[in-house]
Amino acid sequence: MAKGIPTRSEDYSQWYIELVKQADLAENSDVRGCMVIKPYGYSIWEKMQQALDKMFKDTGHVNAYFPLFVPKSMFEAEEKNAEGFAKECAIVTHYRLKADPDNKGKLIVDPNAKLEEELVVRPTSEAIIWSTYKKWIQSYRDLPILINQWANVVRWEMRTRLFLRTAEFLWQEGHTAHATKQEAIKETEQMLDVYATFAEEFMAMPVVKGKKSENERFPGALDTYCIEAMMQDGKALQAGTSHFLGQNFAKAFDVKFSNKEGKLEEVWGTSWGVSTRLMGALIMAHSDDDGLIIPPKLAPIHVVIVPIFKSDEEFARISEKAEGIAKELRKQGFSVKYDNRDTQKPGFKFAEWELKGVPVRIAIGPRDLENGTVEVARRDTKEKQVMKMDDITSSIPTLLDDIQKNIYQRALKFKTEMTTRVDTYDEFKKVLDEKGGFVAAHWDGTAETEQKIKGETKATIRCIPLDAAVEEGKCIYSGKPSNRRVLFAIAY
Amino acid sequence: MAKGIPTRSEDYSQWYIELVKQADLAENSDVRGCMVIKPYGYSIWEKMQQALDKMFKDTGHVNAYFPLFVPKSMFEAEEKNAEGFAKECAIVTHYRLKADPDNKGKLIVDPNAKLEEELVVRPTSEAIIWSTYKKWIQSYRDLPILINQWANVVRWEMRTRLFLRTAEFLWQEGHTAHATKQEAIKETEQMLDVYATFAEEFMAMPVVKGKKSENERFPGALDTYCIEAMMQDGKALQAGTSHFLGQNFAKAFDVKFSNKEGKLEEVWGTSWGVSTRLMGALIMAHSDDDGLIIPPKLAPIHVVIVPIFKSDEEFARISEKAEGIAKELRKQGFSVKYDNRDTQKPGFKFAEWELKGVPVRIAIGPRDLENGTVEVARRDTKEKQVMKMDDITSSIPTLLDDIQKNIYQRALKFKTEMTTRVDTYDEFKKVLDEKGGFVAAHWDGTAETEQKIKGETKATIRCIPLDAAVEEGKCIYSGKPSNRRVLFAIAY
Ligand SMILES: [Zn+2]
Ligand SMILES: [Zn+2]
Numbered sequence: 001m002a003k004g005i006p007t008r009s010e011d012y013s014q015w016y017i018e019l020v021k022q023a024d025l026a027e028n029s030d031v032r033g034c035m036v037i038k039p040y041g042y043s044i045w046e047k048m049q050q051a052l053d054k055m056f057k058d059t060g061h062v063n064a065y066f067p068l069f070v071p072k073s074m075f076e077a078e079e080k081n082a083e084g085f086a087k088e089c090a091i092v093t094h095y096r097l098k099a100d101p102d103n104k105g106k107l108i109v110d111p112n113a114k115l116e117e118e119l120v121v122r123p124t125s126e127a128i129i130w131s132t133y134k135k136w137i138q139s140y141r142d143l144p145i146l147i148n149q150w151a152n153v154v155r156w157e158m159r160t161r162l163f164l165r166t167a168e169f170l171w172q173e174g175h176t177a178h179a180t181k182q183e184a185i186k187e188t189e190q191m192l193d194v195y196a197t198f199a200e201e202f203m204a205m206p207v208v209k210g211k212k213s214e215n216e217r218f219p220g221a222l223d224t225y226c227i228e229a230m231m232q233d234g235k236a237l238q239a240g241t242s243h244f245l246g247q248n249f250a251k252a253f254d255v256k257f258s259n260k261e262g263k264l265e266e267v268w269g270t271s272w273g274v275s276t277r278l279m280g281a282l283i284m285a286h287s288d289d290d291g292l293i294i295p296p297k298l299a300p301i302h303v304v305i306v307p308i309f310k311s312d313e314e315f316a317r318i319s320e321k322a323e324g325i326a327k328e329l330r331k332q333g334f335s336v337k338y339d340n341r342d343t344q345k346p347g348f349k350f351a352e353w354e355l356k357g358v359p360v361r362i363a364i365g366p367r368d369l370e371n372g373t374v375e376v377a378r379r380d381t382k383e384k385q386v387m388k389m390d391d392i393t394s395s396i397p398t399l400l401d402d403i404q405k406n407i408y409q410r411a412l413k414f415k416t417e418m419t420t421r422v423d424t425y426d427e428f429k430k431v432l433d434e435k436g437g438f439v440a441a442h443w444d445g446t447a448e449t450e451q452k453i454k455g456e457t458k459a460t461i462r463c464i465p466l467d468a469a470v471e472e473g474k475c476i477y478s479g480k481p482s483n484r485r486v487l488f489a490i491a492y
Numbered sequence: 493m494a495k496g497i498p499t500r501s502e503d504y505s506q507w508y509i510e511l512v513k514q515a516d517l518a519e520n521s522d523v524r525g526c527m528v529i530k531p532y533g534y535s536i537w538e539k540m541q542q543a544l545d546k547m548f549k550d551t552g553h554v555n556a557y558f559p560l561f562v563p564k565s566m567f568e569a570e571e572k573n574a575e576g577f578a579k580e581c582a583i584v585t586h587y588r589l590k591a592d593p594d595n596k597g598k599l600i601v602d603p604n605a606k607l608e609e610e611l612v613v614r615p616t617s618e619a620i621i622w623s624t625y626k627k628w629i630q631s632y633r634d635l636p637i638l639i640n641q642w643a644n645v646v647r648w649e650m651r652t653r654l655f656l657r658t659a660e661f662l663w664q665e666g667h668t669a670h671a672t673k674q675e676a677i678k679e680t681e682q683m684l685d686v687y688a689t690f691a692e693e694f695m696a697m698p699v700v701k702g703k704k705s706e707n708e709r710f711p712g713a714l715d716t717y718c719i720e721a722m723m724q725d726g727k728a729l730q731a732g733t734s735h736f737l738g739q740n741f742a743k744a745f746d747v748k749f750s751n752k753e754g755k756l757e758e759v760w761g762t763s764w765g766v767s768t769r770l771m772g773a774l775i776m777a778h779s780d781d782d783g784l785i786i787p788p789k790l791a792p793i794h795v796v797i798v799p800i801f802k803s804d805e806e807f808a809r810i811s812e813k814a815e816g817i818a819k820e821l822r823k824q825g826f827s828v829k830y831d832n833r834d835t836q837k838p839g840f841k842f843a844e845w846e847l848k849g850v851p852v853r854i855a856i857g858p859r860d861l862e863n864g865t866v867e868v869a870r871r872d873t874k875e876k877q878v879m880k881m882d883d884i885t886s887s888i889p890t891l892l893d894d895i896q897k898n899i900y901q902r903a904l905k906f907k908t909e910m911t912t913r914v915d916t917y918d919e920f921k922k923v924l925d926e927k928g929g930f931v932a933a934h935w936d937g938t939a940e941t942e943q944k945i946k947g948e949t950k951a952t953i954r955c956i957p958l959d960a961a962v963e964e965g966k967c968i969y970s971g972k973p974s975n976r977r978v979l980f981a982i983a984y
Contacts, residue, residue: 030623036559063535067527070523086588094583095581109583135519151644152643
């Protein structure tokens, strides 16, 4: 158990917050609800960005950049979208400060610099982007438009939590425009698959792919697809969403194209995003009471080497070996840290790198020099083994691969165990109460039932899984007929 | 001359604006002063980012992320900095919209959601970052801190111009903290060198390294170093700045560290940045009346292949060769576009790729198939040559290299020609009037003279070059003694 961090069973919520801070991932700033992403945390986010950006480009998307501000009249054009975000928007009303006449050295908002029209700091960019697409789209030849943007957005959340819910966060938002409904739906589904692949292959985090109920849809979308992950405390976390927007934004911003027959049609749209929230998911999915567990594919440092020595002479001989190993591994593309600080003991270093989730630790002591060995510890299982020094450069890649797989398998097993089928409302409540996790149950498809269940249990419909089998049953709440199970859970 | 774009000699300013739009780099948005960076423009910016990011990391820096908003009281803490930016700040005063009771479907700012303290949208991040550094720095062991941030910032400019001056722009801002003055100055100088290297090696744009006069310093800095480039119309452009902040921000935010002797000292700081303004510099430094000229190291597409055919059968045979060449070049790491559209004629394609500044164009026609040749045209000089198809994969890398160097040499020659030494104020005014460019002249070192010259000629001191020779002389304006020449110019 790391210093000052409660165990997960003691206080999961506090464990998370303290881990984020002590592992140097992020901290709260003096700006209400806004976080500072610290260098170590940011370097994990950069790895996520690189992997996602490549996947977006491989599927034909390009990056662009649209304004931070949305004029109020533009913001309100798509009514449902505007209604959905109006309650949590930062609003710019002035463009100048001036010296406070009553208070030397202080500034006040200059009342003469009031904007004619207020600007909304983007909570999402559909409005500004579709108002731009209107200028770009005339003909079917201008379609599809496949654009992604890496940006910051602001949603004025009242209760914030590092990475999971912050007033400002970083994300990517894809915004595509298509000539046909079918093509837009295909894009929506494709991007959901991209997110699922990223979550599973890079984050080692199994997800359920599904559709949201009408209640939980993105404001302005006809359909919201999502990936849902299971955290170690039995709560679900929505890790990415992909929205089929239909022609809603085309209608709101009057975006039409002439088809091959020369007839005007409204453009079909999608949008899709993942955010720094994924950092929270990554941490909560895998980490343990000793600190972070980062899957090798996202680890800023793959291997740390710690020397164990008593004399300067020993230190010099060990360092020579350590630098050699580091050099070889770096040649293979791994990131290696040789922790040669002489101000800290090995035990301190071990704990620190465990806290930071480095997948592999190599310790080298004087006896290792004699025997031509090293001690290799893996972060995921904490197993240690003695390896021949000569084998290191061939065995480390395999080990990292194995760690990546093991973390995924462990999370998959957990997710499977934490998915319970129930057929009565009593069972449903009992499972939520005693076990948590996903609860697969029949639902009558009405918003009313969904709301009542949420009111009574706090559980929401996370999704209607895409692979849900057709199965006749009765709604656990209303007893009305249902033909597939949906996944309920208490969620972040 | 490209369609709808005036030549440079007809109207340089309009040539620039039209080129930016027609080459699909950027456009004005419906948000006052904010631009949309279009995919092609953004892909050049991405190349710049990648190169700079690597240079920052190679010099020991890490990335992090700090909040977009700065509370007013924090903003005003460093007085000079606050004063410098107060007049051009976007201010968030409210955090919610609500339905307009008088206007169905419209929204108004909710007067009940007024912030207790206004938030400034960051025009630069010294304030928020130093208020954070205060928490991170206690001891000399916590220093140096070498952090960079990629972010958007907002400065409410009244007259905007795509890339060169926009209300919102993208940039990177480095913010470092050091134990000694000497180390901070070294960092300031190091980052100036990084910028100069980037400008010359990647942008193929020669620059003058220098220091700003007190007048032109960054608000809150003790010294501002800059790189200045020469545009084709004889105006100078400041392409990057690196500031030695002294202990100003440490004083404003009370950031102290205990040194090795256990004594408290104030921390020394630097900050440095380049922005999407570099896109403007890149365009204006090299491009011609036919469109962009992009140095190969920043070109999103290195080579475009255009087939010239009459029949489907010819097209099929040419395509086979073209795909083969593209594949080989891609293997070598080049970005290749095979323009196989059958909706456009070769002449149209040639003009389009010239407009977009692709460094090398390969044309393949039926006769080339017979002869085993291709026609290779370079964008910078417009020279064409016939090459053997078999040599392509070995000669293209050399050609790209040559283009990169030639663009730089051409710009260097221009910069040299456009730097004039003058010894009298009459000469000074004549050169500014008839030739433009940098004017190297003696100056008495006073802000008063600088202001008067600016008032009379619009020329400002771009910098005091770091390599200026010590040379006794008399100020062209006041006749007072001076010991080195400074560079004046009319600037963007
Ligand atoms: Zn959501
Ligand atoms: Zn400036």
